[in-house]
Amino acid sequence: MTTREVNDATPGPSLGGRLDPAHLKLPGSGSATTGSSTCRVLRYRVETMTAAASLIHRARPVVGLVLVVLAILVGGRTASAHTDFDSSSPADGAVADAPLSEVVVNFTNAAQPAGEGFELLDPSGSIRIPSAVDETDGTSFVLTFDPSLTAGTYGLRWQVQAGDAHPMSGSFQFEVTETAATTPAAAATPAPGVPTSESMSGMEMNADAHAAMSDGAGALEDFLASGADSSDAVAVGRVGRGVTILGAVFGIGVLAALVWTIRGRREELETQVAWVRLAGLVLFTGGIIEFASLTEANPSAGLTAVLDTKAGLATALKMVGGLAVLIGFHQRAGRIIAPMHSLSAAVATDLPVTARAATTRTGHQAEHEHRWAPTASAAVGLGGLAAVLISFWFDGHTVSKGPWAIHSVVNLVHLGAAAVWGGGVFAMATVAWTRHRRQHQTGLAAMVVRFSSIATVALVAVVVAGLVMTWMILDSPGDLFATRWGQVLLAKIAVVSVAAGLGGYNHFRLRPRLEQRPDDPAVAKELRTTLSIESIVFVVVIALTAVLVASAT
Numbered sequence: 001m002t003t004r005e006v007n008d009a010t011p012g013p014s015l016g017g018r019l020d021p022a023h024l025k026l027p028g029s030g031s032a033t034t035g036s037s038t039c040r041v042l043r044y045r046v047e048t049m050t051a052a053a054s055l056i057h058r059a060r061p062v063v064g065l066v067l068v069v070l071a072i073l074v075g076g077r078t079a080s081a082h083t084d085f086d087s088s089s090p091a092d093g094a095v096a097d098a099p100l101s102e103v104v105v106n107f108t109n110a111a112q113p114a115g116e117g118f119e120l121l122d123p124s125g126s127i128r129i130p131s132a133v134d135e136t137d138g139t140s141f142v143l144t145f146d147p148s149l150t151a152g153t154y155g156l157r158w159q160v161q162a163g164d165a166h167p168m169s170g171s172f173q174f175e176v177t178e179t180a181a182t183t184p185a186a187a188a189t190p191a192p193g194v195p196t197s198e199s200m201s202g203m204e205m206n207a208d209a210h211a212a213m214s215d216g217a218g219a220l221e222d223f224l225a226s227g228a229d230s231s232d233a234v235a236v237g238r239v240g241r242g243v244t245i246l247g248a249v250f251g252i253g254v255l256a257a258l259v260w261t262i263r264g265r266r267e268e269l270e271t272q273v274a275w276v277r278l279a280g281l282v283l284f285t286g287g288i289i290e291f292a293s294l295t296e297a298n299p300s301a302g303l304t305a306v307l308d309t310k311a312g313l314a315t316a317l318k319m320v321g322g323l324a325v326l327i328g329f330h331q332r333a334g335r336i337i338a339p340m341h342s343l344s345a346a347v348a349t350d351l352p353v354t355a356r357a358a359t360t361r362t363g364h365q366a367e368h369e370h371r372w373a374p375t376a377s378a379a380v381g382l383g384g385l386a387a388v389l390i391s392f393w394f395d396g397h398t399v400s401k402g403p404w405a406i407h408s409v410v411n412l413v414h415l416g417a418a419a420v421w422g423g424g425v426f427a428m429a430t431v432a433w434t435r436h437r438r439q440h441q442t443g444l445a446a447m448v449v450r451f452s453s454i455a456t457v458a459l460v461a462v463v464v465a466g467l468v469m470t471w472m473i474l475d476s477p478g479d480l481f482a483t484r485w486g487q488v489l490l491a492k493i494a495v496v497s498v499a500a501g502l503g504g505y506n507h508f509r510l511r512p513r514l515e516q517r518p519d520d521p522a523v524a525k526e527l528r529t530t531l532s533i534e535s536i537v538f539v540v541v542i543a544l545t546a547v548l549v550a551s552a553t
Contacts, residue, residue: 253423
């Protein structure tokens with residue numbers, strides 16, 4: 001059919017001057033069945049084109065905002081780098097003149113001593129502690145040694161904690177030499193080939209000295225190796241952080257989907273509440289793992305000392321928040337509300353037989369349209385989720401990059417939106433699988449439609465907040481490829497793009513087919529598959545986020 005033929009088709013009711021595909025009729029069609037089938041095809045195509053055009057129109061402001069943020073990002077900015085070892089005086093492998101009373105250790109950002117702090121191994125094999133440590137501005141540490149260092153080879157190892165509580169350690173060595181002095185006139189030497197007692201004694205001393213030097217070199221290597229940057233505490237911290245992010249995303253997201261998206265049987269809603277409680281247990285477990293990483297990084301610190309740090313406060317909030325979620329979302333924390341059009345059995349018995357049958361059919365459909373709403377008893381659980389969100393204000397690059405207040409708000413938006421998106425996908429996947437096992441596919445299309453608008457807003461918030469945080473953290477666009485943080489970020493963006501593509505496929509392809517064929521098992525199976533894959537993709541995103549938080553920029 002040409003455009004002119006469509007415009008000349010029998011007109012029907014429309015909204016806002018738009019073409020209503022339901023009233024399209026083929027001119028001269030001899031078969032009502034053929035015309036009806038063709039009209040359904042045309043209706044589907046027009047609806048799809050209209051939805052796509054509407055989405056493009058609504059996306060224009062978002063695209064403009066993204067371009068503006070990218071322009072700011074490309075412009076670059078001056079900012080402090082992630083805390084890392086910068087330099088030392090004397091430098092690693094350098095030679096200094098004796099006597100040496102000060103050693104300077106510099107970092108790229110503010111740090112504070114942790115664990116054993118600064119230790120020096122002298123040529124005799126003894127470990128010396130600086131008599132004084134001057135923290136000039138938090139980035140440079142002037143170590144004073146009294147008595148001063150004399151000739152010999154020294155090793156220094158350090159252990160500090162960055163502003164975001166990430167543990168760091170390392171080591172270096174240097175040599176101190178005596179200032180050259182004038183030697184006295186050489187004494188008379190015996191005839192060549194005639195050994196003396198002094199020369200024999202010297203040969204014995206050289207052998208002993210060689211053995212001592214070998215032992216000393218081995219001790220120095222062991223000392224420096226023990227101060228090498230250990231990844232154990234960092235690895236444990238990443239695992240704990242990944243677990244807490246997993247609990248936060250799926251706990252907040254499932255709860256949001258339970259309130260805004262999911263309509264179903266009582267058992268389905270109660271199952272979603274159980275998922276939220278399980279997320280609380282995951283949060284508590286992740287908090288314990290993170291706390292273990294903090295104590296491993298600083299074994300000598302007590303509980304009070306750990307909790308006095310921002311990382312310790314963040315860990316405590318996660319553990320307390322997780323317990324509150326686990327305990328707070330009990331059976332009375334919410335009420336299940338039946339649809340407005342369902343009637344009680346007592347009222348239905350007073351109706352005529354025909355009306356009673358209609359009511360029975362409506363009630364059967366309404367059985368799958370219950371919704372969940374929180375009550376005042378949910379305050380403890382909601383407070384726990386709030387504590388978990390606040391905990392991320394004191395963790396990672398939020399405390400070391402940009403204005404803390406602004407970065408905290410942006411991080412809150414980023415995490416909250418990601419939770420609504422990822423947790424919502426997981427909740428829908430569990431509902432789809434539950435209905436598959438019960439051989440009942442009712443309501444899947446409506447669920448996808450309700451979630452689509454929410455997911456669109458969440459995706460926009462995730463992208464914009466992510467761009468702002470990237471601008472606040474990176475020094476220049478080149479760091480996206482030159483730093484580990486940038487490389488992990490690029491990997492995360494690629495995986496998030498896969499999740500967004502799956503969501504777009506569900507919205508533009510599967511949703512219309514579900515609306516046309518709600519009982520088609522093949523379409524329902526495809527929806528279950530894409531939702532399950534998207535949920536797994538979000539787990540990968542969470543793992544990359546845990547690595548990203550602990551990566552250097």
